[in-house]
Amino acid sequence: MAAPYVHQQSSFSEVGLAPTSELVEPAGRPSPEPVVDTSKRGHSPTVSVTSTWTTSSPASSQGSVKEKNGTQPNFGxxxxxxxxxxxxxxxxxxxxxxxxxxxxxxxxxxxxxxxxxxxxxxxxxxxxxxxxxxxxxxxxxxxxxxxxxxxxxxxxxxxxxxxxxxxxxxxxxxxxxxxxxxxxxxxxxxxxxxxxxxxxxxxxxxxxxxxxxxQNRMIGTDRAAKLPVAVNYTGVLPGDSSSNGFVPILPMKAAVYNGLFAEANPLAPLTVTCETGNCTWPAVNSLAVCSTCIDVTSMMSRYCENGVPGNGNYSECGWQLPNGSKLNSSADVFSMTSMLPSPFGLLPYTTILQLFFLGTEAQSGVPLNYNPWAKQCTLEYCVQTIETAVVDGKLSQNVTTVTKNTSTVDVGTTEGTLPVSITAPNTSSSLFISEAAALGIQSWFSTLFANGSASRNSTVGTIATDQSVVVNLTVGISSGTTYFDNDIVQTFYWDYYEYTDGIGKAMTDLATAMTVAFRSFNGVNQIPGIAFGMEVHxxxxxxxxxxxxxxxxxxxxxxxxxxxxxxxxxxxxxxxNTLAVMFCGVGLDHDARKLFRGKQNLHERVDVAKHVRVRLDEQGNMAAT
Known part of the structure; x- marks a missing residue:
């Protein structure tokens, strides 16, 4: 292999782009002739920047190749x-x-x-x-x-x-x-x-x-959250026309009608303050009205208004319960009998009303196919322990505990009663309804829930009165012309056929509506809660x-x-550093350079470069191997 042309190397801060006349030749040696490439006609000769100069040993510093500043290259x-x-x-x-x-x-x-x-x-x-x-x-x-x-x-x-x-x-x-x-x-x-x-x-x-x-999270805010809770109820007006001199206030009457006739949520009228639309409250005790219904079908017996026929045929007879509630004849398909508490202690003195319902047709049975049934429903004052929340603006509450006063009190006179008092659970405080308020509700209910029945007898005149309601029903098996003694009977009859446990639902709605009235009048405490707001976490x-x-x-x-x-x-x-590549390129040996001659474009030179192997020697030259 031919001896390579080698240029003097040094650090980048000390080396120029090519050897120049300022370089000092070794003493006693002829100056190297520059290699001139004249292969390209019509162009100026190209002078190679390589030479045959080599670095002498450190001992011969007098004859070594030096740079402009006169220092020796030092790769150390x-x-x-x-x-x-x-x-x-x-x-x-x-x-x-x-x-x-x-x-x-x-x-x-x-x-x-x-x-x-x-x-x-x-x-x-x-x-x-x-x-x-x-x-x-x-x-x-x-x-x-x-x-x-x-x-x-x-x-x-x-x-x-x-x-x-x-x-x-x-x-x-x-x-x-x-x-x-x-x-x-x-x-x-x-x-x-x-x-x-x-x-x-x-x-x-x-x-x-x-x-x-x-993530969106609900956090407590300082916005208002207030829940009304009834601790007593005293809403009443004097009424000379009533049986005991008292009548309920109009908001209570409106609540009762709403519970009986409106099929909307009876809890909706309750005024709850929740400024954020999402609030919670601790469990609270509130004066309320509760309802219960039980099945008493097993206690029914046949009833014949004019006695048992001599031929023993009961087809024209009705049905009755031991307390006297009855269906007068087979023509009556539904009846409602009310019983109000007596001042002589026959019922728990928290009882507001008892209703007995009798019917001859099953909810999903065949018309005129007798299948008698009976229910006893009770409306009474109570204390409810309630968990309440407002979620996305919708009020919901869960009654966890119901407390009642089941004691009976013999007042001893028909002219008065006692205030209804119930002790709240886990406290020593009592919640009560005033004597006058209880009497006003009792007096009005004795008229509102008058006994009545429903019949599909074609002889209207024999059962119709001035208070009768004649309706061509389209609900369940009761479809057809039906005659009702009053609106309340019609309501319970409709609910019986329209809903599963329709009578129980109607009683629950009535109790809820009355509870809302208790919590919307005097004697209400506002319980603070926590108003939650949406925040991004x-x-x-x-x-x-x-x-x-x-x-x-x-x-x-x-x-x-x-x-x-x-x-x-x-x-x-x-x-x-691209200058380093240039310096190394200058140091290619003569044989390696010859391989690139005649290659005019980068692609051709890259093809040649794939087969050219070089190595960096101790002097920093790229030597062909």
């Missing part, structure tokens, strides 16, 4: 320069580490908390995106320069295809080149490691954004932070390995 300085000039990469790496650490710190601080309110509408996502972009940009510096430095290490250690110079440069610029380097790694473990980090770093932004999610999904943390620590490890490798192999710290 590259180790010191390597240790010093990694400082920019270390600074960038520190900034990237601090940025990711700040993201983690901010997320940890605001995790499960309300989103902060910052000026200029700056959001938490903006801060995370800014810090992530800062980390991405700063981490790219040690990654890019580290991969670029590895190419010099590759040429230093062994003979390497010249095209690897471009392969490493592409890998240092982005993920596409990194993929190429990994695909053609051929054992370049450190280069593949750096390329993998470069690819993974592109997931830094998306993964950082996925860490923070936002930060929820951190920590599993998504793994990739950003992995990128940072992998970059730290990669830079440490590259730094140690450069020091161990005494590789010049050229990194991605």
């Amino acid at each position: 300085r590259s180790r010191v320069i390597s240790q010093i000039t990694w400082i920019p990469e270390i600074i960038c790496l520190s900034i990237g580490l601090a940025a990711i650490g700040s993201v983690i710190g901010i997320l940890a601080h605001f995790n499960d908390r309300t989103l902060p309110s910052w000026p200029y509408s700056i959001t938490l996502n903006t801060i995370i995106a800014l810090l992530t972009a800062l980390a991405n940009g700063t981490l790219a510096v040690p990654l890019s320069n580290g991969i670029s430095q590895l190419k010099w290490d590759q040429f230093k250690k062994k003979s390497t295809p010249l095209t690897d110079m471009d392969l490493f440069d592409q890998a240092s610029r982005g993920p596409l080149g990194a993929f190429k380097l990994i695909a053609r790694a051929r054992g370049r473990t450190m280069g593949s490691f750096g390329a993998s980090i470069t690819i993974l770093a592109f997931a830094l932004g998306p993964f950082s954004q996925q860490v923070a999610t936002y 930060l929820h951190v999904r920590w599993s998504w932070i793994v990739v950003p943390v992995l990128v940072v620590f992998s970059t730290i490890i990669f830079l440490a390995l590259v730094t140690l490798n450069a020091c161990r192999h005494k590789v010049p710290l050229w990194k991605s």
